[in-house]
Amino acid sequence: MSLHLTPLTDPADGPHGRRLAWLASDADEHPVGTAFLRLFTDPGQQHLAELTLRVHPAERRKRVGSRLLDAAVAAARDEARRSVVAQADAGSSADRFLPARGFRKVLTLRYARLPLADVDAAALAETVELPHPGYRLEAWQGTVPDELAVTFAASRRAMDDMPMDDTDYGTVTWDVDRVRAVARAVAARGDRLDTVVAVDTSDGSIAGFTELVTPGDGTGDGQHYGTGVLPEHRGHGLGRWMKAESIRRAHRDLPGLGGLLTDTADSNAHMRHINDSLGYVPTHTTHQYQLDL
DSSP states (O other): OOEEEEEEEOSOOBTTEEEEEEEEEETTOOEEEEEEEEEEOSTTOTTEEEEEEEEOGGGTTSSHHHHHHHHHHHHHHHTTOSEEEEEEETTSHHHHHHHHTTOEEEEEEEEEEEEGGGOOHHHHHHHHHSOOTTEEEEEEESSOOHHHHHHHHHHGGGGTTSOOTTOOOOOOOOOHHHHHHHHHHHHHTTOEEEEEEEEETTTTEEEEEEEEEEOTTSOEEEEEEEEEEOGGGTTSSHHHHHHHHHHHHHHHHOTTEEEEEEEEETTOHHHHHHHHHTTOEEEEEEEEEEEEO
């Protein structure tokens, strides 16, 4: 088929990356596919690009995806990127296409959902109220309070060693400006950000955190953004404690919410066990692929 690729540039560059795009059209100028290449710009991730590629089902197996992929990979090389990552649902056409084009599977993610209608509020409260000597829970909505901002930013290193298997993910550096920027970005799109933290009562520092983003109108499903405990505070059940409190608050404060979504690396057995114990039900699996340039 006759195919035309139109390169585009996303005008809304973010503070941590910029995005290139391509539109594939047939001879009649009908759109048949797109490719988006996110170029990370933060120190520690300047080697990395993330690809999202879509082809209309009726136009597959006509080299549309291959042409779009070639354009994106060429751009990644021009930008001196070392790795391009892409995600595919297990068993999908993309799950077959990517390895056929030289990508290797580097990570498996398990997705799960907690239907809030099935939550046992009394049992959840009992979990939250279990004593954790030396720690207390605190929570806020939106931007972190000023008095906790520095220690909250410092606690983000809890995610530095999260299982990423063979992914060339690099490192992410967090500071107060970045955590506040994330909260502003969530609010700007009309969503709600709720954070629960475990505080070390000996010095008032944050030992761990969990974040939940929900639609601004309080309906649909919420999405867990991350749960992490600093290495020096692990082994005290803080991850399950914080996540249980996050669920309890969502169940209490957002009666129109349908459920909570989470994704976990298949190799992260500890977090998968926490999710299972809190009632999350597996929904699907995706594979992360990587092309080494």
